[in-house]
Amino acid sequence: MNMCFGRNWDPNTGYKERYRSDGSEPPPIPYELVSLVKAAVQDAQAILKDLPSMHPDICSVNYYPANGFLHLHQDRDESSDSLRRGLPVVSISIGECATFLYGDTRINKKLKRIFLYSGDVLIFGGKSRLIYHRVKQISQYTSPVQLVTEFGLRNDRLSLTFRQF
Numbered sequence: 376m377n378m379c380f381g382r383n384w385d386p387n388t389g390y391k392e393r394y395r396s397d398g399s400e401p402p403p404i405p406y407e408l409v410s411l412v413k414a415a416v417q418d419a420q421a422i423l424k425d426l427p428s429m430h431p432d433i434c435s436v437n438y439y440p441a442n443g444f445l446h447l448h449q450d451r452d453e454s455s456d457s458l459r460r461g462l463p464v465v466s467i468s469i470g471e472c473a474t475f476l477y478g479d480t481r482i483n484k485k486l487k488r489i490f491l492y493s494g495d496v497l498i499f500g501g502k503s504r505l506i507y508h509r510v511k512q513i514s515q516y517t518s519p520v521q522l523v524t525e526f527g528l529r530n531d532r533l534s535l536t537f538r539q540f
């Protein structure tokens with residue numbers, strides 16, 4: 376399940392439809408999140424000197440239930456300029472831990488694996504902008520207790536993925 380801030384993006388139609396299915400435009404990305412994303416990229420640039428800066432104008436929110444997953448894909452619907460410059464994709468994980476596979480190949484057994492826990496920020500850009508990636512599975516009972524008790528995010532995961540069109 377997917378919803379957007381900033382620009383409308385749909386896994387099937389990409390950025391073609393400006394309006395959402397109810398005819399409304401997506402709300403702007405909250406500025407606190409824009410600042411957080413820019414600060415995360417700046418922090419990463421301290422280590423990866425040639426990681427380009429970006430100003431996010433799209434935030435896509437994915438909801439994963441306990442049995443959720445996301446098939447192998449590249450994020451390549453953005454403008455050719457954004458892709459050519461390798462403007463980073465920044466993704467923030469909330470809730471249950473995701474097993475995230477990635478690599479420069481579609482061959483499943485060659486993909487690398489990382490675990491994305493609640494609060495983790497994943498950044499890929501520069502020459503890694505077009506990596507293949509997928510969410511293999513969601514692990515239960517890995518969410519911070521506070522998310523469960525205060526927000527009822529039980530057995531679920533949200534990811535907020537920011538890009539510059």
Ligand SMILES: O=C(O)CCC(=O)C(=O)O
Binds near residue numbers: 466491508510
């Ligand atoms: O949920 C994630 O961590 C990845 C999301 C993703 O790859 C996407 O929205 O394109």
Ligand SMILES: [Fe+2]
Binds near residue numbers: 448449450
């Ligand atoms: Fe993606």
